[in-house]
Amino acid sequence: MGQGMTEKDPLLFFRPAEEEDASGIFALYSRPEAYLVTAPLPQPSIQQVRAALERAKQALSLFCVLDRSGSIVGAVEFIPAGYQQEIRTAGILQLLIQPGQAGLDSAALNLLESMLTAWHVVTVCVNVHLNNPAALRFWQSRGYSITGGPDLQVDQAVVYHLAKSLPLLPRPAF
Numbered sequence: 001m002g003q004g005m006t007e008k009d010p011l012l013f014f015r016p017a018e019e020e021d022a023s024g025i026f027a028l029y030s031r032p033e034a035y036l037v038t039a040p041l042p043q044p045s046i047q048q049v050r051a052a053l054e055r056a057k058q059a060l061s062l063f064c065v066l067d068r069s070g071s072i073v074g075a076v077e078f079i080p081a082g083y084q085q086e087i088r089t090a091g092i093l094q095l096l097i098q099p100g101q102a103g104l105d106s107a108a109l110n111l112l113e114s115m116l117t118a119w120h121v122v123t124v125c126v127n128v129h130l131n132n133p134a135a136l137r138f139w140q141s142r143g144y145s146i147t148g149g150p151d152l153q154v155d156q157a158v159v160y161h162l163a164k165s166l167p168l169l170p171r172p173a174f
Helices: 019-029 046-057 104-118 133-141
Strands: 012-016 062-068 071-079 089-097 123-129 145-152 158-165
Touching: 012 104, 019 046, 019 062, 019 071, 019 089, 046 062, 046 071, 062 104, 071 104, 089 104, 123 133, 133 158
Parallel strands: 089 123
Antiparallel strands: 012 062, 062 071, 071 089, 123 158, 145 158
16 A cells, blocks of 8 residues: 555546535445444445444535546545544545556545645544554554554444645745
8 A cells, every 4th residue: 555656647636526426435445454443334335424424414524536538446435624622623534546556545644634634634533443454554654653442332443544744834924
């Protein structure tokens, strides 16, 4: 994970997920090696995708797809600010990346962190499932530190809590 793609890819961008993206997102849910936060779902369903899209519609999170030349190669669900009642803290709920494309995971995280930095977020948090050690290694290699855990969650998942500080942008002079 995280190797290969070193230059910025001008054809790679996040865009808000739409209902018509559900099948492309479901294709990611169906690939166990695509999960970079949670553990792979044992029996993913299109209803789980639609539930995530509905959370975003209700403004509980943002759900975006990672688009490269018109193809969905990743998806992210996140809370852009106010995570854990901290106004300048974001929380990444899901990050799924199409397997087999070296460096795509890091490129996606770079894009997301750049976007959050532009929004003046100073801390990014993610809960990584205990039974996804590859994901834990990925986040740690990207500068995220374990801040707690392993903890049992309401949904019965056992997670490590990780966080990373983002650089502060200079305030514009008036």
